[in-house]
Amino acid sequence: xxxxxxxxxxxxxxxxxxxxxxxxxxxVAVSVAVLVLWVPNDIETGLIEKVRRQVRIGxxxxxxxxxxxxxxxxxxxxxxxxxxxxxxxxxxxxxxxALGLVLAASLLVMRxxxxxxxxxxxAEDTYRNLRDERPWKYLGFVLGGTGLVAGIMxxxxxxxxxxxxxxxxxxxxCLIALYDLPFDDLLLPPxxxx
Amino acid sequence: xxNLFTTTxxxxxxxxxxxxxxxxxxxxxxxxKMLIAFGAGGGADTQARMIASExxxxxxxxxxxxxxTGKGGLNAVKALNAEPTDGSAIAMIxxxxxxxxxxAAGLDGPGSATPITTTAGTEMAxxxxxxxxxxxxxxxxxxxKGGADIRFGVMSPAxxxxxxxxxxxxxxxxxxxxxxxGKAVMNGLNAGDMDIGFGAGIQARAVAAGxxxxxxxxxxxxxxxxxxxxxxxxxxxxxxxxxxxxxAGPAGMDPAARDAIAAAFSKALSADGSEAAGFIxxxxxxxxMIQGDALTTLISDSFTQAGGLLEASAE
Numbered sequence: 353x354x355x356x357x358x359x360x361x362x363x364x365x366x367x368x369x370x371x372x373x374x375x376x377x378x379x380v381a382v383s384v385a386v387l388v389l390w391v392p393n394d395i396e397t398g399l400i401e402k403v404r405r406q407v408r409i410g411x412x413x414x415x416x417x418x419x420x421x422x423x424x425x426x427x428x429x430x431x432x433x434x435x436x437x438x439x440x441x442x443x444x445x446x447x448x449x450a451l452g453l454v455l456a457a458s459l460l461v462m463r464x465x466x467x468x469x470x471x472x473x474x475a476e477d478t479y480r481n482l483r484d485e486r487p488w489k490y491l492g493f494v495l496g497g498t499g500l501v502a503g504i505m506x507x508x509x510x511x512x513x514x515x516x517x518x519x520x521x522x523x524x525x526c527l528i529a530l531y532d533l534p535f536d537d538l539l540l541p542p543x544x545x546x
Numbered sequence: 547x548x549n550l551f552t553t554t555x556x557x558x559x560x561x562x563x564x565x566x567x568x569x570x571x572x573x574x575x576x577x578x579k580m581l582i583a584f585g586a587g588g589g590a591d592t593q594a595r596m597i598a599s600e601x602x603x604x605x606x607x608x609x610x611x612x613x614x615t616g617k618g619g620l621n622a623v624k625a626l627n628a629e630p631t632d633g634s635a636i637a638m639i640x641x642x643x644x645x646x647x648x649x650a651a652g653l654d655g656p657g658s659a660t661p662i663t664t665t666a667g668t669e670m671a672x673x674x675x676x677x678x679x680x681x682x683x684x685x686x687x688x689x690x691k692g693g694a695d696i697r698f699g700v701m702s703p704a705x706x707x708x709x710x711x712x713x714x715x716x717x718x719x720x721x722x723x724x725x726x727x728g729k730a731v732m733n734g735l736n737a738g739d740m741d742i743g744f745g746a747g748i749q750a751r752a753v754a755a756g757x758x759x760x761x762x763x764x765x766x767x768x769x770x771x772x773x774x775x776x777x778x779x780x781x782x783x784x785x786x787x788x789x790x791x792x793x794a795g796p797a798g799m800d801p802a803a804r805d806a807i808a809a810a811f812s813k814a815l816s817a818d819g820s821e822a823a824g825f826i827x828x829x830x831x832x833x834x835m836i837q838g839d840a841l842t843t844l845i846s847d848s849f850t851q852a853g854g855l856l857e858a859s860a861e
Contacts, residue, residue, distance in 0.1 A: 481576025484608060537610050
């Protein structure tokens with residue numbers, strides 16, 4: 353990604369790009385969203401409630417207090433950032449973007465490789481019904497897990513090699529040996545959620 | 547106890563006779579997900595896993611247990627209703643989930659899941675340490691009227707309201723302490739942090755050993771361990787707690803799947819040498835299976851009574 357002109361200037365010179373300010377902004381936004389959307393819609397009782405003639409703390413109290421502390425910290429970061437904090441550069445953004453991309457792609461492969469294979473190879477059943485059957489139950493975990501480990505190593509090292517794929521594959525197989533083979537009732541990801 | 551076990555099994559067998567042939571033709575399309583609304587390692591969780599294991603051995607089905615705790619079983623019901631209705635997902639909850647807990651949450655309890663079978667009842671009693679000197683709930687009420695601060699341990703919202711109504715109807719104000727699980731109530735009593743508390747059956751050994759006393763039956767009918775203990779109606783309370791462990795499917799579940807799963811539970815728990823049945827007898831007073839129309843009526847009544855309890859305890 354090559355930025356030029358005003359965009360590059362914005363990324364490298366604007367004071368608002370101080371990482372503390374960005375973090376502050378991010379956490380204020382997320383906290384306010386949680387406070388406004390999640391708390392009233394998913395928590396049944398308010399800050400306090402009156403039950404059986406007694407006033408007691410409601411289920412919303414702890415999340416609201418926690419969010420208040422997060423917002424307080426985020427506002428401090430926003431308005432009083434460290435002056436000598438390292439500046440956010442294009443390299444940082446690219447690194448974070450690549451890492452996010454690897455995570456998202458690997459999880460998508462982990463979730464959908466099994467169902468896709470079932471569709472493709474004509475097993476006359478649904479993946480849900482085969483989620484505890486070999487080899488179907490391993491497909492997503494092995495492909496997604498290998499991709500995840502290899503992808504993260506590639507991003508960290510800045511170059512791709514076959515060794516990263518081998519490490520990812522071995523790591524996935526080891527996890528299968530550790531968690532799947534000894535336990536009948538344990539499902540590997542993503543099979544518990546399909 | 548043996549009579550109760552035999553009677554309930556016979557009733558379940560009778561209720562299922564019409565559906566048996568139909569049920570035998572049904573097999574799950576894949577593994578059955580069993581959501582367990584109780585913490586891992588507790589009595590209810592152990593019960594569910596033991597039954598699942600015996601059904602697997604008897605039928606060749608695959609059952610995969612999974613914890614889905616919280617909100618008195620309503621989280622499990624919510625998760626259950628996100629699953630297919632073809633019999634590939636069931637949940638172990640309690641009748642109180644579709645009764646009081648659903649009513650308190652403003653849900654349509656009987657309509658929010660498909661009841662399949664109960665597995666065990668509870669011996670719900672108000673208990674105290676023998677060393678407390680209390681013989682009946684009346685003694686406790688008298689002590690409270692005399693100015694004693696009575697700490698009443700409860701392990702569910704419905705029981706908290708029941709404790710409140712007991713106090714309200716008798717002109718006393720209990721200090722109600724809500725804890726997680728019957729074991730925590732027993733611990734609270736033994737540690738002296740509570741004066742009285744509800745026990746759902748966990749108190750049986752302590753009562754038999756003479757360490758605890760059942761002051762009143764909080765279920766409909768006499769207690770197995772202390773048949774002479776008065777019922778709550780003796781204290782002007784018309785509500786009871788007849789919680790039972792319940793296996794349910796998603797709302798709108800395929801009736802063939804429901805009947806086959808109910809039959810599989812009956813078969814597993816009535817098999818000679820069933821370890822699950824032995825565990826239930828020790829921990830919960832015996833296998834008690836109610837299915838079909840009788841179960842539908844039980845859930846419906848439980849929901850209706852919950853509305854009354856909520857109203858009675860409203861301030």
